[in-house]
Amino acid sequence: xxxxxKRVAAQAAITMLLGASTIACAHxxxxxxxxxxxxxxxxxAWGIAAEAKxxxxxxxxxxxxxxxxxxxxxxxxxxxxxxxxxxxxxxxxHEFVLGTKKELDEHAALMLKFPGMEHDEPYMSxxxxxxxxxxxxxxxxxxQFDFACLIAGHYQAGMVGKVKVAAAKPTKDGKDDGHxxxxx
Numbered sequence: 001x002x003x004x005x006k007r008v009a010a011q012a013a014i015t016m017l018l019g020a021s022t023i024a025c026a027h028x029x030x031x032x033x034x035x036x037x038x039x040x041x042x043x044x045a046w047g048i049a050a051e052a053k054x055x056x057x058x059x060x061x062x063x064x065x066x067x068x069x070x071x072x073x074x075x076x077x078x079x080x081x082x083x084x085x086x087x088x089x090x091x092x093x094h095e096f097v098l099g100t101k102k103e104l105d106e107h108a109a110l111m112l113k114f115p116g117m118e119h120d121e122p123y124m125s126x127x128x129x130x131x132x133x134x135x136x137x138x139x140x141x142x143x144q145f146d147f148a149c150l151i152a153g154h155y156q157a158g159m160v161g162k163v164k165v166a167a168a169k170p171t172k173d174g175k176d177d178g179h180x181x182x183x184x
Contacts (some may be wrong), residue, residue: 040122045100046145046163049122050138055083061161063127065090067154069147072161078168081138088127094149097124098137098163104148108155115152142167 041049059082062070076082086096097104111117125133139145142165149159 047139050081050136052136054081058083060085062087063094067157067159069161074163076139078142083136087132091129095126101146108150111150139165
């Protein structure tokens with residue numbers, strides 16, 4: 001059976017168009033509620049997902065249609081587990097995505113090319129207008145990290161923020177202060 005490259009390419013294009021039509025609304029105003037079940041815990045440069053019950057504190061962040069987060073600077077200690085409650089005070093969908101500047105830049109570029117792209121990771125929360133989302137995260141690595149709304153145009157408009165993670169300080173006996181050795 002001989003199949004032409006043009007025919008395969010045409011079929012692939014049709015499949016992609018049909019697939020795109022089903023996900024084109026992925027960033028509409030529908031609810032992107034987190035699915036029930038265990039949190040996917042994968043070590044990232046900026047930390048690892050955690051269970052809400054493990055959070056030592058809660059930080060509330062608001063998002064608005066002027067393309068800003070409030071607060072846009074968050075300070076935590078290495079090893080600290082934080083529950084973020086992200087409120088969308090605007091009239092359009094926004095999202096909160098933790099990451100490195102490089103990864104957020106790359107993801108934002110993809111979102112411009114494929115605005116209907118669906119994704120669901122434990123370090124991101126899609127929040128419809130007037131609703132709230134949550135992320136619980138353990139910052140087990142010191143450094144400066146970023147967060148942003150990567151919906152096409154929002155990142156480019158300056159909807160970004162920073163997370164500063166202070167290194168755990170050793171105690172007099174040479175051991176850390178109990179925060180840096182969290183293994184998940």
